[in-house]
Amino acid sequence: MGVTNFVGEAWRTGKSIATGLKITFREMMFRPAITVFYPDQRDEVPPWFRGIPVLKTDLRTGEYKCTSCMQCAQACPVNVITIEWHQDPETRKKVCDRFAIDMSRCMLCNFCVEACPFDSLVMGYDYELCKVDPENLVFEFEDLLRLGLKYSSAEEPGPKAKRSETPPWVFHGLTNATEDDIQDVRGYLGRPPLPKGYEPELKPQFQQKQAEDETAATVEPEPAAKPAAEAKPEAEAKPAAAPAAQAGSTDREEAGQP
Ligand code: SF4
Ligand code: SF4
Secondary structure, three states, X not given: OOHHHHHHHXXXXXXXXXXXXXXXXXXXXXXXXXXXXOOOOOOOOOOOOOOEEEEOEEOOOOEEOOOXXXXXXXXXXXOOEEEEEEEOOOOOOEEEEEEEEEOOOOOOXXXXXXXXXXXXXXXXXXXXXXXXXXXXXXEOHHHHHHHHHHHOOOOOOOOOXXXXXXXXXXXXXXXXXXXXHHOOHHHHHOOOOOOOOOOOOOOHHHHHHHHHHHHHHHXXXXXXXXXXXXXXXXXXXXHHHHHHHHHHXXXXXXXXXX
């Protein structure tokens, strides 16, 4: 390597080091820090953020808005929504017994929200969903309703937003849910992992139904009485069989057989 090449190489190296240091010095001295010290600090997520699909409640009545129509479950491309329902014998309406979403496989595609014709689902912005055991990522009906309270409104629900518009319910600050309605959602998310075999506490009407089902399952069915037509020939067959046996022994005796 000639002297000229050595000087040129040294110049380029020194220049690149000076450029890097200049950028570092400028960022350090003249720009505000953008680091967020999580979990003490939490950054605001953009309004289009998709955290978890949650269920909304009509705050005027306190009733959940889901009608168990199954449209969301059919729209889900990875089949992670489980819905069980029964029909109320008096009102003839569907009553939701179970609504669960397996968040370990949900891909946050928003299809379920778009498919819902009753504006019951919304993609929440909650992102602190980590659990040690993936089984605990199954969010049950009560969980989804509780998380959805802060996206619920006491006002008359308006028409669904057009595709090109940002849906208004994404901005939780615009809903009328109060702090009491929200019920310590952050504390709820920070709870310890649920035990295996966890089952959410059933609402009173479901508890009554469950008790009835268990009672029906424990009552053993009585053995069915034999039809008279079957019983009679059997009773008649016995006396008929005895003479036949006697006749058989008589025949054998006559033939000199034992
Ligand atoms: S966001 Fe997508 S993957 Fe997740 S439950 Fe809804 S439809 Fe299924
Ligand atoms: S589409 Fe909406 S109303 Fe129908 S079952 Fe799903 S969440 Fe409930």
